[in-house]
Amino acid sequence: MADVPPTIQLTGPLVLGYQFNWGLYGVLATQLYTYHQAGFRDSRLIKFIVYGVFVVETLQLIMATHDSFHTLALGWGNFSDLLEVWFTWFDLPFLTGLTSATIQCFYAWRLFVLSKSYVLAITIAAIALVQGAAAMAEGLQIFISQNVPGTQTDTFKTTAVWLGGTALCDIIICCAMFYFLSKSRTGFRTTDSVLNMLIRITIETGMVTAVVAIIELTLFLTFKHNFYHVVPAFMLSKLYSNSFLVLLNSRIITSKRLTTSETFQSHTELSISRETNRTGGMKLDLAHRTFNDDIAMVTFSDNPNKTHQNPPHDRVLCDV
Template sequence: MSTCSGVPASQFTGPLVLGYQFNWALYGVLGMQLFIYTHAKVPEARVWTKVVVWIVFLLETAQIVMTTHDAFHELALSWGDCAGLTALYWAWLDQPIFAGITTAIIQCSYAYRVSILSRSWLLAGLIVSTSLMQMSASIAEGMLVLGLPSVADTQVDTYKSTAVRLGGTFFCDILIAFSMMILLFRARRRTDFKDTQSKLNRLIRLVIETGMTTAIVAIIDLTLFLTFQRNYYHVAPALMLSKLYSISYLVFLNSRVAFAHADEQSADRDISIPRYGQETVERSERIQITIDRETFTESLAMIDLESAKAAADVERAESISVKRNGREA
């Protein structure tokens, strides 16, 4: 089987192999981030954040089970069969719908944090509206794909819904990244503490890296989907997109573990340094006090010597005057 419906078979199998491999690799990274979140005592007291994390992980687990089912049917059971290779199976659910729901949950969580930092519900409302728009488009895309017989018709029939989903995802990512970056820059300017500025710099770098990564993958997915038709080129980034969102969100939450350890280390330094500093100050004060006493004693000695000398001179002058008076008499 060299071609399938006039398209080289490698344009179907190659992106599928890469997409499924990256999908499983990113799922392993996600599991490690979840382990860090649950066992590293992340300083997060909100119950709803833990609920969001577990919902996202369960959705990603269901997604990878479905994509593995599709991979086995496409690359193993349908080997040599064009109809089996281009069939959609669970692709209508695991790629657009699950990815749109997972993305919307995470973007709305970021919107809540933006509202806390900015104290502006207008900005948060814009982020939530854009996120819900792309989620609605993903559900519409999934419903359209469900009625299609093969991948050959997906680009034509789901053109608008896919463009809205990926375009809305890209716009929302950029909006979140720039909003948080500007808000964190403002927070850094309002503080003079070097430790706080260092933490904010690391947080700004983390927000830019994670936000731009998901935005770039979304725009690559959209470009491949709109440019190359009747193949699976867009499937590789599409399978990676939801995992990247989940990983970036957990990385953002787990970053506070490093901050907490840094606080503990700085607290230990703050506890240890004043002890040595206090001893040094006490020693310096004692030395200073000793020097002052010596100086004060020497001043008293100098004053006593001068008064004694003056008294001796007075006595000598009186004795001389007495002798002169006696001679004259």
């Protein structure tokens, strides 16, 4: 018991971790409702990932609530209950690794669609699968050892691979998305503003998960025999799920911006046509732009010969 820290170093991080877990779950529920109401015509695979991730996060929340009730309510005043594993081995490392690896593999697929690079996509997917497997391995190690105070020592290698691989994969995804989206700029103000918005969302969501993973790894390796690392651990899985849905739901804003731009352009063309018919001058046809948003991956092209149509909301967002 010489290595056992003061009670506050165990209960304090647990309370904060459970609160952040519930708060981020509320944000996730709102994001899912927005996605459902938007009526995106996504493929069955994407919808399976979206709703599957929400089911996994709900299961994680139920298990974490069970642990918090047993630790902080039923076990109040009993120090040994603070050192019980309960479902922590499964709801923290195991489910977090499953969620993060799934979402990172999704990003690898989207980057392949954007860049047509097998090397980049396979590299990202490989790192994602390795870190996910390491997270699951850590969960099994904790379950087998049942040694909460010695968790940092027993799972040092697997945790380093898990969280280090998570941060590395997120950084690669952010850099690659920034590079390829930046190359897609066309010079048109509207299209470039949409691209800038997508770049900003990608960097913000990707870097948040990478920074939290680094913070968790640092706390895990620096502070022995306490629960400081539990706070970011409870946040990591929900942050991945929220960032994934934020990226998908950003198509709503993209569609509105483009619809507004196309409406303005149509009115401009109509005004020019009427004016030229009255004066007998030259009729000016503005070049039309076609927009294709493939899960927040955009391509723009100028096609003056194509008849302009103002596609409905779900067609602008494109099937995948």
